[in-house]
Amino acid sequence: MSGFTVAIVGRPNVGKSTFFNRLLQERKAIVDDQSGVTRDRQYGVADWNGKSFNLVDTGGFVPDSEDVFEKEIRKQVKIALDEANAVVFMCDAATGITDLDEAMADVLRRTDKPVFLAVNKVDNHDRLLEASEFYALGFDKIFFLSSMTGSGSGELLDAVAELIPEEAIDKDEKEIPRIAIIGQPNVGKSSLLNSLLGEERTIVSDVAGTTRDTIHTHYNLYGKEFILIDTAGIRRKTKVNEDLEFYSVIRAIRAMDEADVCLLLLDAEKGITQQDLNIYSLAVKKGKGIVVLVNKWDLMQKETNTARDYEKELKKRLAPFNDVPILFISALEKVRLMQAIEAALQVVENKKRKITTSDLNEVVQKAINAYHPPVIRGVPVSIKYATQLPTQVPSFAFFCNHPDDVKQPYKNYLENQLRLAFNFKGVPIRLFFRKK
Helix, strand or coil, X not given: CCCCEEEEECCCCCCHHHHHXXXXXXXXXXXXXXXXXXCCCCEEEEEECCEEXXXXXXXXHCCCCHHHHHHHHHHHHHHHHHHCCEEEEEEECCCCCCHHHHHXXXXXXXXXXXXXXXXXXXXXXXXXHHHHHHHHHCCCCEEECCCCCCCCHHHHHHHHHHHCCCCCCCHHHHHCCEEEEECCCCCCHHHHHHHHHXXXXXXXXXXXXXXXXXXXXXXXXXXXXXXXXXXXXXXXXXXXXXXXXXXXXXXXXXXXXXXXXXXXXXXXXXXXXXXXXXXXXXXXXXXXXXXXXEECHHHCCCCCCHHHHHXXXXXXXXXXXXXXXXXXXXXXXXXXXXXXXXXXXXXXXXXXXXXXXXXXXXXXXXXXXXXXXXXXXXXXXXXXXXXXXXCCCCEEEEEEXXXXXXXXXXXXXXHHHHHHHCCCCCCCCEEEEEEC
């Protein structure tokens, strides 16, 4: 996963959220006709032509009172320019060029980062003629599209994908596992970091993080070596008006990109919140190893089965992917911190696991015999064999006669069988069905 980040900027109501949703192929942001109502998740991972990139919709980061608009939007553009690798500047062909567009264009023309001007709502020939006025804004990469229908967005995505470098991994660096601490503010990320590094600061060398505000610490202690990536925390989106918010979200996403395993820290008393689930599902989508740490466990009133019941409830909320280590820790009291690190390092091992084709097919055959694939239109789906693909995230290809007829419940069944047979705890695995 490249960590290449694209920010969508533009004044309110030009269709940024609709475009964002189309690229992520799901309705994440709330789309409304009132100005400035993007109030949901503003980040995700988009895939195009085999390349992935982080996508950030900056719309939700702007307060909606008119008088501060211009100042706020300029600020928002500046942050996007600081943090992203490329910017999509969206305008609206239906309203033409406004003063606010001019003001934003003014800031964007001065950057050396790639800026793609996307003129939205171009859904007929007349609009296309009217839209040519946008050449006056002075950008050479200009695309006419309709976020509603999707026409024209392919050309823009092609241009973005060209900028994304092929995955280059420095072998030496890659050998040392990278662990990122992620989670909301005030769950105890700093305490965890300090407890892990303790007083042994002398044998810890600070490696400059590749992103500002993510601190890389090379840790070599008790026979364990890894790089810890610390982030400034992801906050819930309601407190969005501070710039810090936007910075910390982008950074946390980037820290995830750099890590092999993410330690998702939760507050025992608050339980798992929607924002935690958002972070979790993003890590799963990026194919990262995950360990869930329930912090401040020392403050909980306990009965005999507290931890067991808590874990059961957690797994219910994390489903469908809930085969993850869950540890109850106290960062301040230094309870179970070594177990947490051991769990993370084990997940790194699980993620690298390669299964021989013969072992794999033995398990698959057993699974198929125990529970046959569905019969579709009178024809039984027949899975011939499976093989592991040479990818960073454990992925398996199943060759069969009707790949499109294998439905999600059966895929889940096969995934669970693989998890039972080979230890993939804490690691998302991917199954692909191909025509034999």
